[in-house]
Structures are given as structure tokens and as C-alpha cells.
Amino acid sequence: MATMKVMSGYSYKKLGPGEIRLMTLLPGDDPDLLSFSIWHTSIKHARQLPASEATSMMRQVQNSLPAGWTVKETLSGRKLFMRMGYSGTPITWTHPDPAAQPDGWQDNTVKPVTCPEPSYEALSYVWGAPSDIEPANVIELGSSPAKPFIRSSIGASLAIALRHLRYTDRSRTLWVDAICINQNDVLERNLQVKRMGEIYSSAARVLVWLGAQADGSEYALRTLDYFSQQVEYTTDESIGDAPMAKEPRWWDAEYALPYDQAIWDSLVSLFRRPWFSRVWVLQEALLAHEGTVICGAEQIPWYSLRKAMVVLAEKLGLPAALFALLGSYRMGLLNRGMWSLPRLLLWGTFRQCTDPRDKVYGILSLLSTRMASAIVVDYALPVEHVYMHTLMSHVEMTGRLHLLRHCHLEDRAPNSPSWVPNFAVTKQSFFGFRKGHNRQPSGHTATDAFCKQPGVLEASGLLCATVNAVQDLPRGDLETAFAAAQSFSAAQMLADSYVAGGSMLTALSEVITKGRLCDRYPNIQPFPKRADISQGLAAVLNGAAKMEDTFSYFKEEFRLENSFLCSTKEGYLGISEARPLKDDCVCVLLGCDYPILLRPTGSGEYLVVGQIFVHGLMDGESLLGSLPPDWEIRMLPGGDGREVTCFFNATDSALTRQDPRLPEMPPEWNRLKRDRVQDDPFFHQDYQNRDSGEIINFDPRVGVAALTSRGEPASAADMIDQAQEKLRERLAQQFEKAERVCAGHGDIVRFSWG
Incomplete structure (x- = not known):
């Protein structure tokens, strides 16, 4: 939330414990000067039904x-x-x-019941330029004797919204952040930001103000409202037609919508409005008991807009500009169980805010109470401290290093360690966040990362490969990108086999698609089959097909993101949005959901370069080895309908949740099924020690204790039988001993192997 002196002539009274301010917008006609009163009250937060009860x-x-x-x-x-x-x-x-x-x-278990008294509406809007202001009157109501009004000023953007929302015959009670929070009082801002979720979810209605009517906005909203009535989207990410839909095929990603260019242009213009580019407004709308989207004289329910955006984002053949706008927004609109800190921060990298701290503070109310409470709101802290504290709070609470995926060496903040993400940078790349990226390169592990000294992160992991060649795949179109890839890997594609199994052509297919193939994700219909992609690639190489036809589902991504194809000395192929250099290391860190590129500094220290997709290292192979022959991974609906990792044996059609590379669970450990939680949505298994009662959120067979013995790594020696002896030897070679490095500066990740 940016600081803006919006009430220059008004002297705020200090809020009492638990109080908020509300404003009463007085009636008037359009030319009249805006007049309102400000008053204090307490609200009783109507909390949502707990996830376990729902x-x-x-x-x-x-x-x-x-x-x-x-x-x-x-x-x-x-x-x-x-x-x-x-x-x-x-x-x-x-x-x-x-x-x-x-x-x-049909009881609504998602939204809380609104606070009955006082009843108010909360406004969600974009502040606009701080220098663009307009006069207004602040009136103290009910005073005796009557006091004269106070001439003040408010932002011009807010004035336009209030003038549109003002009734002509009665007053209207609103909560508006720029007026109801003393923006010049840092302590008050710190406290009120923590209460945003309470304020918006307790409002009778949230009014989403997109701005005045323009550029066909009325047609865009009507189109979205009608489209929303034809489709449904469920919390397990299923898409289908709505009951009694007049257009029963509109949900299908491959079905072409009957929209002309004017409609597409109006939709692009609507989603380019400033409201969709800001961080704060998402939680304001998502937490609404009831939401109404207003653009000029046209309005639709917030839920209709949200559902239409989620489903439209999956449609093939969208105009490139619309694909970029909807694709970057979609992950923020999914169900509450998916509102994890890594996902919301990734959503925020496409959004803007005046104060870079708000990349974190602006999403706090969407996090679990436990996670939100762990992050201190303090606008006096340096930005890099806020980001570092956020990362470490997530590590300590979840045992995951997922936020390292946000690191990009070229974008790191000045004077900040390379392992601290710079959330202030606004991204445009779609790398690694669309459907099908829930991979487990480190298995169901937890990190042991910690900061032994300021600015220095220590963690356990495997250095799996070393980069030996890099090729830029420039953004623009598939043909250009593939021409670059072909010139880089033509010799490799002619090789007999890939280091992790299969052909080089199949490996390239996996890398270009980042593993998003129907063979692995049979329920995601737009994903192509591995055989079709490989055959298509062969046809492209022979000049008999175009890349755009072979990779139709991914073509818009290639137009929007610059990426880098690389090979390693060990024979792996990878693709990254960060620029690798020769001799960079591919590392699988325990508790991290993507391999990370590290750059050696020459003294045992490493810089974090960024995330990388490497075929053959995405499913725990570095820790557990390759899957046995005839086994493959399939992502299938679990008990709650969401995708879970299953192992399929093609020989006997066996399907199991148990990884065939792991031994039986040690007798002292018991599996505990849990509902998915916001803090760790992609793991649904806890483990309890029968003897001590300890509960952990990682598989004890791949924990640090099991992988490390007497300072030397061993893959749980007491639990692996003779058939896995070869695997144990392989792990011992990869887990070379390393001394703890005492770094003189903080821009490194260090590895502690005991």
C-alpha cells in the first residue's frame, strides 16, 4: 500500500484497540463537491469455516x-x-x-457470513498518481454545536469512483483504504494492513471499480458474464459445462469461440486496465462475501468475472495479448487450497505496486493464518530484509525451499544475497508456472536450510551435472526458437539414446514442453502425447511439418518468453529462463520443487542463477535412481479430485501411490493422510513416529538423517535390501564429502553434507 497524503486538511484521531474507520458518503449530484464523514467503529470478524470442517x-x-x-x-x-x-x-x-x-x-462453505453491524461496503480500486488530487469536504456529523466542514483533498482516481458510487437521495457507508487509514502514520498502517482480510471479508459487499466506460468495456463485461453462465470450474480444477448451459461446448479448450475481432479487442482492453496490474486488489476481491465488478454503467458479479478468466485462460487459439494477460492472472484466481505463498508471490511478479514491500504485504490476507502471522508487517524495514524474512519464514514453517525458484541472478537486488528473490522485479515470462509443473526432483523431502550467519544460506543437496553448452532460444515464434535449438542439438538428436533413458528426440520433446505431456497428465486434454510430439519433431527436421502445428498448445509461451537450452557434460538436456554459463552446476536441493542452477565462485561458494528444467532429474532420479523398467509416472485425481503422483506399470497395468524405488516404510513410522493445506498444497502425506509421537511432513526414507551416515551419505542403508546395493553405491559417489565453508560474504548458497 503506497503512502499518499490524501487528507491534507484533516486531522486523524487515533484508533482505539480493535477499531477501524468507516466513511459515510453523503448524497449529491455529479457536479457537486464530494462530501463525507469519517467515524470509528469495531467490527466482529465473521470467520470462514475451517478447512477441516468444510x-x-x-x-x-x-x-x-x-x-x-x-x-x-x-x-x-x-x-x-x-x-x-x-x-x-x-x-x-x-x-x-x-x-x-x-x-x-448448498450452504456456502467458502465465504464467511458478513458482519451484520455495522453494515458497509469496501471499495477495491487503483489509487492513481499521488500528485493528481481533487478537493473534497469532510463533515463531522452529529456534533453539537454543528462544526463547519473541513476542506481536504483526495486522489482524482478515487474521486471519480466515489462520484459514480454516490447516491442522489441517501448516504452510503464505505471502507476506503486511502481515507480510512491514516497513510502518514506508519504504525497504524502496519496494524491495519494485517487486518485487511478481516475488513474485506466482513464487508456486506466489495465494489471492484475498474474505471469509466471506454474501449468497448460494456461489450467485454457482457461477453464475460454470458461466457461464465455456460461453464463451471470446480475446486479440484475440473472444467465443464454449467447445468442447463445454452452453449455446452464452450468449456472445451479446443472449441473455437464465435467472437469477432471487436470482441477480442474489447477483452484485451478491459484486462489491460490498471486494476488488473496491481497487487493489492486481488485479496480485496477474493475475500469478498459478495463482489460486484463495476465499469462505467455496466456491472457483473465478481464470481462471473473470476470464473470466466480461469476458464478462458485454458482456451487454445486466444489472441497473444489476451493469452499473456489471462495466463499471468489465472493462478491467483484458483481455489483457497492453492493460495500458497510461492504461488501468490509468483502471481505477484506480474503485478505492480508503488511500495515494493507490498509484493509480500499485499497478499498476506490470502495466506493461512499461521503463515501470515509469521511475516511481520513493518514499512520501516529495508525491502531486501522483508524479502529475506519472507523466504526464511516459509522455510522454517514448511521445510521447503520452493521460493528459490523465484531467484534470478540477473535481477537480484543490490546488496542482497543471490538466494533472496527480488520480488520487486515485474516478470513477463511464463516459465514454470502453468499447469503440469508440480514436479518432485528432490522427492518428498524437507530442507535443512538455515542461516548460520547473516546473508549466508546453508542447505543439503546433490550437484548433479555441469553445463557445457548453451543456446539462446529467442522469444518471438516457435520456428525461430526451434531453428536455434536445432543448430545447437542436431548432433545430439542423432545419438542413439539419452543419458536418462529413451531417445534424444524424446528428451528434446520433454525439454521443450517442460514435461507437460498427456502421457503424464492424462486428464489435461490440451496436452499433446509424447509420441505425437516426437513424430512431429521428426517431421519438422525433415521439412514436412511446422513447429507451430506440432507445439500448438505452447506456441504463445514461445512468443512471450526468452529461454535458454543447455546441455551438460553428463549428457543431460535442460531449459531455463535464467542464462546459464559454461561450468554452472545443476543442483537438486532437498525440499526444493525445481532443480537450481548454481554458479561456483571458485572458493566453495555458489551463486543462485535460477531454476532449470532438466529431463531425467525432475522425478527424484538424483536421489533414488531411474524408475524400474516398464514403470512410469502418471498424475491422476486423488481422493479430493486434485492430481497426485501415481506409478503405473505397463507390464501388468498395476497402479500405485508407492514409489517402486523406495523400500518398505520402517516399522516405527506410520503414514498419516492429511487434507491439503495452503502452506504446502502439493504434499498430502504426513508421517508419525510410533515411538516418539513426532509428526513430520517429509518421507523419513529420504530425510537428511536417512541419506547421511557418519558424515557420508547413504540412502537409508538400514532400509535398503541387497537389490538396491548398486543404487547405494551410486548415491555414495554423488554425495561426496564436503567441509562446511565459512564464507566472507553473503551472496552464496552453501552445501552442508556433514
């Missing part, structure tokens, strides 16, 4: 259904009943059992 309620609903039926929940919390595999009644809002109580099944 999950339990959904299970009860599922158990009440007849055989063959299932229930899913939409982003708005409404229950959608489906008879799987039956086309007669594919989807309905009505419980199939006539004896069921419909009101009970």
Missing part, C-alpha cells in the same frame, strides 16, 4: 449420494452433482436424492 461436510454430502454420483464444489462454494460416465444428466445443482435437504447441500 472437507468433512463435503465427505458427508458425497456419502449421501446414490451409486455412480459424485459432488464437486465450485469456486463460489456451490455444490455441483455429477453422474459420472452418464450423458443423460451429466451435471446438476440438485441433489439426486429427492429426500435430501437442498438448503443444507
Whole structure:
């Protein structure tokens, strides 16, 4: 939240404990000067139903259904009943059992009940330039004797919104951040920012002000509203037609929408409005009990806009500009279970804010209470300290190093360690955040990272490969990118096999698509099959096909992101958005969901360069070895409908959740199933020690204790039988002993192997 002196003539009274300010916007006609009063009140926050209770309620609903039926929940919390595999009644809002109580099944478990008194509306808008102001009157109501008004000033952008929202015949109670928070009081700002979630979720309604009507905005909103009525999106990320949809195929990613160029242009113009470019406004809208999107005289429900954006973002053949706008926004609009800190910070890299601290503070209310409480709001802290504290808070709470994926050496902040992400940088690249990027290169591990001294991060991991050649794949189009890739790897593509198995052509297919293929993700229909991609690549090499046809699903990404293809001395192929250099190391860190490029400094120290996708290192191969013959990984719906990692044996069609590379669980450890949590949404398994009662969120078979013995790594020697002796020897070679390095400066990642 930026600092702006918006009430130059008004003297704020100090807020009491638990108080907020509200404003009463007085009636008036359009030319009249804006007049309002400011007053203090307390609100009783109507908290949301706990996730465990909401999950339990959904299970009860599922158990009440007849055989063959299932229930899913939409982003708005409404229950959608489906008879799987039956086309007669594919989807309905009505419980199939006539004896069921419909009101009970359709209780909204996602949004809290609004605060009854005082009833107010909260405004979500863009502040505009600090120097662009307009006069206004502040009136103290109910005073005796009556006091004269106070002439003040507010931002011109806010004045336009308030003039549009002002009634002509009655007053309107609003909460507006620029007026209801004393922006010149840093201590008050710190406290009120922590209460944003409470304020917006307790409002009777959140008003999303996009601005005045222009550039076909009325047609854009009507188009989005109608599209939203035809489709549904559920919390397990399923997309389908809405009950009684008039256009039953519009949900299909491959179905072309009947929009002319004018409609596409109006949609692009709408999503280019400043509201969609700002960090703060997302939580304001997502936390709304009820939201209304207003653009000039046109308005639609917030939920309609949100759903339309999520589903449209998956459509093939979108105009490139619209793909970029929707693709970067989509991850912020998903269900609450996906509002993890790494995902929201990644969403924020495409957004803007005046104060760079707000890249973190502006999403706090969307985090779990536990995570949000761990991050201190203090606008007096240096920006780099806020970012470092955020990363370490996430590490300490989750045992994951996922935020290292945000690091980019070329973008690091001055005087900041290379392992601290610079969230202030606004990205344009789509690398590694669309569907299909939930990989586990380090398996179900937890990090042991810590800061032994200021600015120095120590962690455990494997140095798996060394870069020996790099090729820039320039943004623009697939043909240009592939021409660069072909000139780089033509000799390699003629090789008989790839170091991790399969052909070089298949490996290149995996790298270019970043592993997003239908073979692995059978439920994501737009993803192509591995065989089709490989055959298409062969046809392109022979001049019989175009890259745009072979990689149609990915073509917009290649137009928007610059990336780098690299090979390693060991024979691996990889692709990165950060520029690798010869002799950079590919490292798999425990507890990190992507391999990381590290740059040796020559004295045992490393700089973090950025994330990299390396085929053959994305599924725990560095720790566990390759999958046995005939085994492959498939991402399939779990008990809650979301994708989980499964292992499929092509020989006997066996399907299991247990990794065939791991031995049996030690008898002292017991698996605990848990519901997905915001802080760690991609792991759903905890483990409890029967003897001590300790509960951990990583697999004890791949923990640091199991991988390290007497200062030398061993892959859980007491748990591996003779058939895995070869694997243990291989791990011992890779886990070379290393002394702890005492660094003289802080821009490094150090490895502690005992």
C-alpha cells in the first residue's frame, strides 16, 4: 500500500484497540463537491469455516449420494452433482436424492457470513498518481454545536469512483483504504494492513471499480458474464459445462469461440486496465462475501468475472495479448487450497505496486493464518530484509525451499544475497508456472536450510551435472526458437539414446514442453502425447511439418518468453529462463520443487542463477535412481479430485501411490493422510513416529538423517535390501564429502553434507 497524503486538511484521531474507520458518503449530484464523514467503529470478524470442517461436510454430502454420483464444489462454494460416465444428466445443482435437504447441500462453505453491524461496503480500486488530487469536504456529523466542514483533498482516481458510487437521495457507508487509514502514520498502517482480510471479508459487499466506460468495456463485461453462465470450474480444477448451459461446448479448450475481432479487442482492453496490474486488489476481491465488478454503467458479479478468466485462460487459439494477460492472472484466481505463498508471490511478479514491500504485504490476507502471522508487517524495514524474512519464514514453517525458484541472478537486488528473490522485479515470462509443473526432483523431502550467519544460506543437496553448452532460444515464434535449438542439438538428436533413458528426440520433446505431456497428465486434454510430439519433431527436421502445428498448445509461451537450452557434460538436456554459463552446476536441493542452477565462485561458494528444467532429474532420479523398467509416472485425481503422483506399470497395468524405488516404510513410522493445506498444497502425506509421537511432513526414507551416515551419505542403508546395493553405491559417489565453508560474504548458497 503506497503512502499518499490524501487528507491534507484533516486531522486523524487515533484508533482505539480493535477499531477501524468507516466513511459515510453523503448524497449529491455529479457536479457537486464530494462530501463525507469519517467515524470509528469495531467490527466482529465473521470467520470462514475451517478447512477441516468444510472437507468433512463435503465427505458427508458425497456419502449421501446414490451409486455412480459424485459432488464437486465450485469456486463460489456451490455444490455441483455429477453422474459420472452418464450423458443423460451429466451435471446438476440438485441433489439426486429427492429426500435430501437442498438448503443444507448448498450452504456456502467458502465465504464467511458478513458482519451484520455495522453494515458497509469496501471499495477495491487503483489509487492513481499521488500528485493528481481533487478537493473534497469532510463533515463531522452529529456534533453539537454543528462544526463547519473541513476542506481536504483526495486522489482524482478515487474521486471519480466515489462520484459514480454516490447516491442522489441517501448516504452510503464505505471502507476506503486511502481515507480510512491514516497513510502518514506508519504504525497504524502496519496494524491495519494485517487486518485487511478481516475488513474485506466482513464487508456486506466489495465494489471492484475498474474505471469509466471506454474501449468497448460494456461489450467485454457482457461477453464475460454470458461466457461464465455456460461453464463451471470446480475446486479440484475440473472444467465443464454449467447445468442447463445454452452453449455446452464452450468449456472445451479446443472449441473455437464465435467472437469477432471487436470482441477480442474489447477483452484485451478491459484486462489491460490498471486494476488488473496491481497487487493489492486481488485479496480485496477474493475475500469478498459478495463482489460486484463495476465499469462505467455496466456491472457483473465478481464470481462471473473470476470464473470466466480461469476458464478462458485454458482456451487454445486466444489472441497473444489476451493469452499473456489471462495466463499471468489465472493462478491467483484458483481455489483457497492453492493460495500458497510461492504461488501468490509468483502471481505477484506480474503485478505492480508503488511500495515494493507490498509484493509480500499485499497478499498476506490470502495466506493461512499461521503463515501470515509469521511475516511481520513493518514499512520501516529495508525491502531486501522483508524479502529475506519472507523466504526464511516459509522455510522454517514448511521445510521447503520452493521460493528459490523465484531467484534470478540477473535481477537480484543490490546488496542482497543471490538466494533472496527480488520480488520487486515485474516478470513477463511464463516459465514454470502453468499447469503440469508440480514436479518432485528432490522427492518428498524437507530442507535443512538455515542461516548460520547473516546473508549466508546453508542447505543439503546433490550437484548433479555441469553445463557445457548453451543456446539462446529467442522469444518471438516457435520456428525461430526451434531453428536455434536445432543448430545447437542436431548432433545430439542423432545419438542413439539419452543419458536418462529413451531417445534424444524424446528428451528434446520433454525439454521443450517442460514435461507437460498427456502421457503424464492424462486428464489435461490440451496436452499433446509424447509420441505425437516426437513424430512431429521428426517431421519438422525433415521439412514436412511446422513447429507451430506440432507445439500448438505452447506456441504463445514461445512468443512471450526468452529461454535458454543447455546441455551438460553428463549428457543431460535442460531449459531455463535464467542464462546459464559454461561450468554452472545443476543442483537438486532437498525440499526444493525445481532443480537450481548454481554458479561456483571458485572458493566453495555458489551463486543462485535460477531454476532449470532438466529431463531425467525432475522425478527424484538424483536421489533414488531411474524408475524400474516398464514403470512410469502418471498424475491422476486423488481422493479430493486434485492430481497426485501415481506409478503405473505397463507390464501388468498395476497402479500405485508407492514409489517402486523406495523400500518398505520402517516399522516405527506410520503414514498419516492429511487434507491439503495452503502452506504446502502439493504434499498430502504426513508421517508419525510410533515411538516418539513426532509428526513430520517429509518421507523419513529420504530425510537428511536417512541419506547421511557418519558424515557420508547413504540412502537409508538400514532400509535398503541387497537389490538396491548398486543404487547405494551410486548415491555414495554423488554425495561426496564436503567441509562446511565459512564464507566472507553473503551472496552464496552453501552445501552442508556433514
